[in-house]
Amino acid sequence: DSPVGVLALQGDFREHADVLRTLGARVELVRRPEELARVSGLVIPGGESSVMDKLARMFDLFDPLQAAVRAGLPVYGTCAGLIMLADTVLDGIVGQKSIGGLDISVRRNAFGSQNASFETDLQVPELGFAPVHAVFIRAPVVETVGPNARPLATLSDGRCVAVEQGNLLGTSFHPEITGEYRFHEYFLRKVRATAFRH
Ligand code: GLN
Numbered sequence: 001d002s003p004v005g006v007l008a009l010q011g012d013f014r015e016h017a018d019v020l021r022t023l024g025a026r027v028e029l030v031r032r033p034e035e036l037a038r039v040s041g042l043v044i045p046g047g048e049s050s051v052m053d054k055l056a057r058m059f060d061l062f063d064p065l066q067a068a069v070r071a072g073l074p075v076y077g078t079c080a081g082l083i084m085l086a087d088t089v090l091d092g093i094v095g096q097k098s099i100g101g102l103d104i105s106v107r108r109n110a111f112g113s114q115n116a117s118f119e120t121d122l123q124v125p126e127l128g129f130a131p132v133h134a135v136f137i138r139a140p141v142v143e144t145v146g147p148n149a150r151p152l153a154t155l156s157d158g159r160c161v162a163v164e165q166g167n168l169l170g171t172s173f174h175p176e177i178t179g180e181y182r183f184h185e186y187f188l189r190k191v192r193a194t195a196f197r198h
Helices: 012-020 049-058 062-070 080-085 182-193
Strands: 003-006 026-032 042-044 073-079 085-091 100-106 117-122 132-137 141-145 150-154 160-165 168-171
Touching: 003 012, 012 026, 042 062, 042 080, 049 062, 049 080, 062 100, 073 080, 080 085, 080 100, 080 168, 085 141, 100 132, 100 160, 100 168, 141 150, 150 168, 168 182
Parallel strands: 003 026, 003 042, 042 073, 073 168, 085 100
Antiparallel strands: 100 141, 117 132, 141 160, 150 160, 160 168
C-alpha cells in the first residue's frame, strides 16, 4: 500500500500529516522527486504560495508535480495549496507560477488586510448536513470557476471557496487546524478509488 504524500517544503504540513494519520493513512513527507514518486495522493498545505513555488523549483519538484497532476494524481490543496493548483493566479508576486490543474482563477489575499483572517460556518452539501467550520488566514478566493471545475462551497456573499475537478480538490480555508476531517476523508476516498501509479 503506497503512502499518501504531504508536500513539506513550507507551511502547515505537520497538521495535514496528523489528520491523515488519524484517518489511518501512512504519510510520506515530500521534499524530493523520489518521495513524490512513491505516493498515491498528495496534500499541498497552507503557507505562502510564492515561497512554496520558489522552493518547488529549487528542489526540482515543480515539473514532477505538474506531471503527476496531469497524469491524474489525486491532490488536495488548502489555501496556498489551492493557489498552487489553480490554472490562473491573480495578484501573485512577479514571476509566480502555479502547478495548475484546476480550471479556476484564484485571487491571493482576497480578503484584504483588515479582514485578512476570519472564521465562518459553511454548508458543503457534498460532505453532508453538518456545517464546516472554516478558518480563513490571508486566504485566496476562487474568482472564476471554468466549465471543468465544480464549486463545493460558497460564502454567504456568493464567493466560491472550495472546488473540485476530477481528482483535484481545493479549499481556501484550513480544515486541518479545526478538527474537521471530512475533506481529508473525501480526498482519501479519491486516493483509494484511483490507486494511482507513477
Ligand atoms: N496568502 C498566502 C499565499 O498567497 C496563503 C495563506 C495561507 O495559506 N494560509 O500563499
